[in-house]
Amino acid sequence: MAATMTNKMMAKMSLRGRRGKVAFVKTQLYKIVCDTVFNSFDTTTTKLDEYISKYLKYAPERMGGGGRKK
Numbered sequence: 001m002a003a004t005m006t007n008k009m010m011a012k013m014s015l016r017g018r019r020g021k022v023a024f025v026k027t028q029l030y031k032i033v034c035d036t037v038f039n040s041f042d043t044t045t046t047k048l049d050e051y052i053s054k055y056l057k058y059a060p061e062r063m064g065g066g067g068r069k070k
Helices: 007-011 028-042 043-057
Strands: none
Touching: 028 043
C-alpha cells in the first residue's frame, strides 16, 4: 500500500469510512490488495482487514501524514 498511496492520502481514509473519512473497503485498490494477498498467503479476510485497518490508523503519525487533529 505504501507504494500506491501517500501517507497524506491514507490519513484521510479508514477501513469502513467512519468519522467523515473515505472507506477503503469501497475502493478498487482494496479488491486488488485482497486478491493479491489471498493468492500469495494463507490468511483470512478478518486478519487482512485488521492489518489494513491498523496501517491506515497510524498513517497520520508517519512522515507526510499531516499529524493527528486535536
